[in-house]
Amino acid sequence: MRMSTWIRQHVAALRALLVLTAITGIIYPLAVFAVAQLPGLKDNANGSLIESGGKTVGSSLIGQSFTDDKGNALVQYFQSRPSAAGSSGYDPTATAASNLGPENIVDSAPDKTGLLTTVCARSKTIGELEGVDGSRPFCTPGGVGAVLSVIGPRETNGTVDHPEKVVSVNEFCSVTKTPFLAEYKGVKVECAVDGEDYSAGLIVPIRGDAPAQPVVPADAVTASGSGLDPHISPAYADIQIARIAKARTISEDQVRELVDAHSSGRVLGFMGQPRVNVVELNLDLDNRYPFRA
Template identity: 75%
Template sequence: MRKSTWIRQHLAALRALLVLTVITGIVYPLAVFVIAQVPGLHDRANGSLIESGGEVVGSSLIGQSFADADGKALAQYFQSRPSAAGDGYDPLSSGASNLGPESIVDTLNADPSNAKPSLLSTVCARSKEIGDREGVDGSRPFCTEDGVGAVVSVIGPRDTNGAVSHPVRVVSVNQACPAQPFVATYLGVRVECAKPGEDYSVGRIVPIRGDAPADSAVPADAVTASGSGLDPNISPAYAAIQVARIAKSRDISEDQVRQVLDAHTAGRTLGFLGEPRVNVVELNIDLDNRDPPRG
């Protein structure tokens, strides 16, 4: 009797396994595949791939780097936003740098190639580079003219609020010696450059705003990576400051470049979701199709 019950229970479990395997392992995936082939869904379901000259050259969902082997921006192309995904836009290593707004002090090293910049210095360096490349003012608040975070360590006795009213030493913590500090004095004390390997956390870390405009000519998306590191879009503001460089490189008018840019500028989704955006991958491919780069 017990054996018969045991057999029936196991046969019922086996039938349930077979039925669920057919439904979830065959019927459901097949139904999803068939629905995905419906016109209007087909391209998205297959990766939103972009073809040019009969070859797949990318996806409209994943950004690309438009730089040479040394990482230098190619003058004839619109530049994407930075990426922290692997070596850049690696879909197998999507992710961000995980650095937050409190990351303002660099880890200096006698060998500059082994230094670890803070998020602030990374943003400052990118803004300066883009400003120089695009011919606009790349200065930002809390950034030095040479493109690092404008941060000092104020060393001395502290009051009950933690402030140092009479400092005995002030160090520009992100400017390695023999760099010239971005300010000569602070609270009447000469500012020193930082010595790699020396710890200045004993002092009060103070970011210095400087006289840069609150709204930089270089937009925020030009100097910060997306959460996934794969975002193919940039803001229309970042695209706009690149027009002159691209027109000059391709030997065409700025109006011609703007016409292509306007064709690839999308507004807010449904009129209120997200921000206006420009798909850099599609834009650069269209530019090459309309006007191949010279040389």
């Protein structure tokens, strides 16, 4: 007795299901796994894990914070770039960026800072830590965004030539009484009052006299898109060498030698930027020149 068309179709479908399940669910994954274990591919496929003393201490692909429980830099370690991944940074389960853009220059409150003040504060802190000039264009000496709200009648070209009031919008009266600029266009500059809205005024960033090329490089004050970048620029590593050498009582040449050993150039000679792997570098420092408090 011949099987009905309906039964034949379902038997064929069942065969296809079993064959494709075997190919895509068993054979293909095993083949990919086998290829990934070949020399030259195995390390990356297994997560580029780093071991020390028989324990896995991290991955060369994922950055770490080298700070104390209060977020202060540990002086014996090279510092990573900032991270917006998770509440304390470098959380692989919460990889993310801050989503703050270049137009985010006005703070909503002393503890709710925009991108500009965040960058200014980081640059000032790093400058003090490393003993270098931490000033940046459009930043006040106090480490906040140098931005004014110029309130008054607008001219046809959008400027305010005769201001009635000028406010340093990122310097709050609850924090500072003396704005970074005494006056603007003949009008005394005031500090900002918490909760006040100054968006009606013309928002004017003030460049200041900081160098066009800051000593503290950009990667030291901005987070990566993933928040997990294990690398810093050679320029950021360079300004940290003196501090590391002093903390570990070794010469700067010894530290620089390790920096060079953990540095990489552009991928294929033209993609990306030269970089230094901070995780591997700090582990090598601990192995060769242990820190003694």
